[in-house]
Amino acid sequence: MKLTETKSFKGNMTTTVAAKTLSIDGREVPINGERNLLELIRKAGIDLPTFCYHSDLSVYGACRLCLVDIQGRGIQGACSTPPEPGLKVRTQTEEIREIRKIAIELLLANHDQQCPTCPKSSSCQLQDVARKLGIRKVRFKPVHQPEELDFSSVSLVRDPNKCVLCGDCVRVCSEIQGVGAIDFAYRGHEAVVLPAFGKGLGEGECINCGQCAAVCPTGALTPRPEVDEVWRALNDPVKTVVAQIAPAVRVAIGEAFGLAPGMSVSGQIVAALKRLGFDKVYDTAFSADLTVVEEANEFMKRKAKGERLPQFTSCCPGWVKFAEQYFPDLLPNLSTCKSPQQMLGAVCKATLPGELGIPKESLVMVSIMPCTAKKFEAKRPEFAEGGVPEVDHVLTTQELARMIEEAGFRFKELEPESFDMPLGFKTGAGVIFGNSGGVSEAVLRYAAESVTGRKLDNPDFPAVRGEDGTRFATVALDGVQLKLGWFTA
Numbered sequence: 001m002k003l004t005e006t007k008s009f010k011g012n013m014t015t016t017v018a019a020k021t022l023s024i025d026g027r028e029v030p031i032n033g034e035r036n037l038l039e040l041i042r043k044a045g046i047d048l049p050t051f052c053y054h055s056d057l058s059v060y061g062a063c064r065l066c067l068v069d070i071q072g073r074g075i076q077g078a079c080s081t082p083p084e085p086g087l088k089v090r091t092q093t094e095e096i097r098e099i100r101k102i103a104i105e106l107l108l109a110n111h112d113q114q115c116p117t118c119p120k121s122s123s124c125q126l127q128d129v130a131r132k133l134g135i136r137k138v139r140f141k142p143v144h145q146p147e148e149l150d151f152s153s154v155s156l157v158r159d160p161n162k163c164v165l166c167g168d169c170v171r172v173c174s175e176i177q178g179v180g181a182i183d184f185a186y187r188g189h190e191a192v193v194l195p196a197f198g199k200g201l202g203e204g205e206c207i208n209c210g211q212c213a214a215v216c217p218t219g220a221l222t223p224r225p226e227v228d229e230v231w232r233a234l235n236d237p238v239k240t241v242v243a244q245i246a247p248a249v250r251v252a253i254g255e256a257f258g259l260a261p262g263m264s265v266s267g268q269i270v271a272a273l274k275r276l277g278f279d280k281v282y283d284t285a286f287s288a289d290l291t292v293v294e295e296a297n298e299f300m301k302r303k304a305k306g307e308r309l310p311q312f313t314s315c316c317p318g319w320v321k322f323a324e325q326y327f328p329d330l331l332p333n334l335s336t337c338k339s340p341q342q343m344l345g346a347v348c349k350a351t352l353p354g355e356l357g358i359p360k361e362s363l364v365m366v367s368i369m370p371c372t373a374k375k376f377e378a379k380r381p382e383f384a385e386g387g388v389p390e391v392d393h394v395l396t397t398q399e400l401a402r403m404i405e406e407a408g409f410r411f412k413e414l415e416p417e418s419f420d421m422p423l424g425f426k427t428g429a430g431v432i433f434g435n436s437g438g439v440s441e442a443v444l445r446y447a448a449e450s451v452t453g454r455k456l457d458n459p460d461f462p463a464v465r466g467e468d469g470t471r472f473a474t475v476a477l478d479g480v481q482l483k484l485g486w487f488t489a
């Protein structure tokens, strides 16, 4: 073990502490509380491949890609080996390269290899690792037996032909989401990942959150696309097609076009949608403001009567289904307000046909949303009047990016345009809906002004902000104490 000197400051004293190190590919690297070798190797600037390691999930160690050679111990999985001072670790040896290649070739031999038509093509980790390892041909006999795709969910498509059995979906669904809608079944070469009781994904307890698709390294779980339906509506001269954009989309889409993360590009999105043929482009932040007023008024009435408290927000359709399935006793505590997506859809369907002089059935409402659960919400029967849905189609941020790419627009060069009025108007409260804790902060701002009867000098409530999954805050308003809590995955 080599001891590296680091300085530690205590009061006015400076002491020298010996840092514990280990060797990675011949370079000494300090150990600073990393849970496993993989974390340490990544910190050292080396991206070892892995399908099944996610820092927020339990260690599974199934994909056998993050193998390393430890002197005196042989080849071991970096994800399941704790760092120890003095270890001599090699990340690239001929033997390791060959084992990685064999692992990938075995997966490819049992994979349908329909890459050009896969929704994950170009962002698939299996493709990426095969390319990096220089695999040009699979040495094993193909054993893949085609299986039917699962289209039972309105939010996601499950394609078992692309699954590499990494178990990421299984662990995120049970460990983070607390649902357990999907799990391993059978053993050995018959092992598969399936929704409970072999049903379709849309027939069980899945809450449509899309977290499994977010971690899936291949095209085995992907958001259910609605791009073709939207193109059809845009190309239909009889239809009037209206878009609404959720607050979170305006910062997420820029990354798909190489812009800095967090950069707001709402003007370019409006311009792109207008060029695609949308007749009106509205801002979901407008109805987020309506939700703020409704939820805050509902809360203040409940608080005055002391009933149905605590009040839970009802904006997230994944949370609503979760509560329906597992906590039906809590349903009276959920706000009775519609989500901003459904509010804007309902307002448009009620007012635009008269305003634009068009038949109601020719109006097509399209939402651009950051979450697959919004696809499920739009299809719920209670959000349709006389069989006409408030929102006809929901596109994810990636689906919109694909449409823009397909149309050939140079997104970065688009001249920004403004939302159509009046449903493009919003306040800062509507915009912060896209942030973690934003709904509560927006409701709090409105409630604070209503309770005190004064305009807030500073509308920020930093106590309610943060990224922690579970948070609590107490806010005092003219002697009234409000207690707030969040649970987010």
Ligand code: SF4
Binding pocket: 156, 169, 172, 173, 177, 179, 180, 181, 182, 205, 206, 207, 208, 209, 210, 211, 212, 213
């Ligand atoms: S969408 Fe969410 S609830 Fe459904 S299987 Fe995936 S992670 Fe589980």
Ligand code: SF4
Binding pocket: 162, 163, 164, 165, 166, 167, 168, 169, 170, 193, 212, 215, 216, 217, 218, 220, 221
């Ligand atoms: S569906 Fe995707 S995340 Fe789940 S086990 Fe298969 S490859 Fe892994």
